[in-house]
Amino acid sequence: METILGLCIGIGLSAACGFRIFVPLLVMSAACNLGWFVPIQGFGWLALPSVCLTLAVATLCEITAYYIPWVDNVLDTIATPAAVLAGTVSTMAVSNGEMSQFVGWATALIVGGGTAGAVQFGTVALRGLSTATTGGTGNPVISTGEWISAIMLSVLSFIAPVLVVMALIIAMIWFVRWFKRNKKAKADPSVV
Numbered sequence: 001m002e003t004i005l006g007l008c009i010g011i012g013l014s015a016a017c018g019f020r021i022f023v024p025l026l027v028m029s030a031a032c033n034l035g036w037f038v039p040i041q042g043f044g045w046l047a048l049p050s051v052c053l054t055l056a057v058a059t060l061c062e063i064t065a066y067y068i069p070w071v072d073n074v075l076d077t078i079a080t081p082a083a084v085l086a087g088t089v090s091t092m093a094v095s096n097g098e099m100s101q102f103v104g105w106a107t108a109l110i111v112g113g114g115t116a117g118a119v120q121f122g123t124v125a126l127r128g129l130s131t132a133t134t135g136g137t138g139n140p141v142i143s144t145g146e147w148i149s150a151i152m153l154s155v156l157s158f159i160a161p162v163l164v165v166m167a168l169i170i171a172m173i174w175f176v177r178w179f180k181r182n183k184k185a186k187a188d189p190s191v192v
Contacts, residue, residue, distance in 0.1 A: 003098055005161060007111060010091030012157025012164035014112040017086040018119020019150035021079060022062050024090050026055040027154035037158065043093040066143040069136040076124045080117070087116025115168075122175070 016024040025046075031037035032047035039046050066072045088105075091112025095104050123146055130138040156164050 003095070006095045007091070007107070008161035008165045009094040009157050010108065010112050011115050011168065012153050012161055013090035013094065014087030014115035015119050015164075015168055016150040016153035016157065017083050017090055017112075017116040018121075019123060019146040019153070020059070020062055021082050021086045022055055022059040023147065023150035024154040024157075025086060026052070026059045027151070027158075028090065028093060029055050031158060037094075039093045040095055043089075046093060063143075063147045066146070067140050069139065070131075072127060072136075072139050072143060073131060076120075076127060080120050080124065083116040083120040084113040087112040087114075090116075118172075 013024040013028065016027075028037065028039070029046045029048075029052040032039060033049060033052050045051055062075075065075055088108045089112075092104060092108035095108065099107065123142075127139055127142055130136070130142050153164060
């Protein structure tokens with residue numbers, strides 16, 4: 001049961017990494033410093049106050065940078081592989097340590113990195129669409145939604161991890177259906 005709960009927390013944190021890379025790591029570090037969360041062996045560095053402060057500065061810089069027109073699009077290029085890495089690390093840090101190192105890292109990469117990559121891919125596509133249709137003027141609205149989502153997902157991942165995963169699955173199903181419906185509508189304009 002602990003393994004499933006750890007994976008649920010990891011999936012939520014990884015999804016948050018897809019929105020903003022440093023927010024989930026900051027939430028994890030803050031939770032460690034407050035004694036609400038104990039990472040597995042090898043991730044004790046998350047509990048260091050200097051790491052928490054560094055992550056807070058990095059988070060503020062990342063959030064601010066996404067409000068600068070065109071810089072946000074450049075950051076997406078860097079953020080995509082970094083989100084996969086952060087999602088993998090986040091998932092591994094919350095795993096319960098019952099798995100072997102190899103299985104743990106493989107699971108973290110597939111589940112955590114995959115989740116973060118999928119969410120990041122969606123945000124890149126949405127920002128690209130916004131840039132193409134609004135010339136970038138709509139991007140600050142998207143940026144605001146992304147960092148708020150990252151904070152909410154990160155915090156809720158520790159409070160209600162199973163509900164977060166269920167909500168993510170529902171959101172994914174809704175998105176796939178919406179995408180298919182729009183694709184079908186473009187192919188046949190008479191379909192509503």
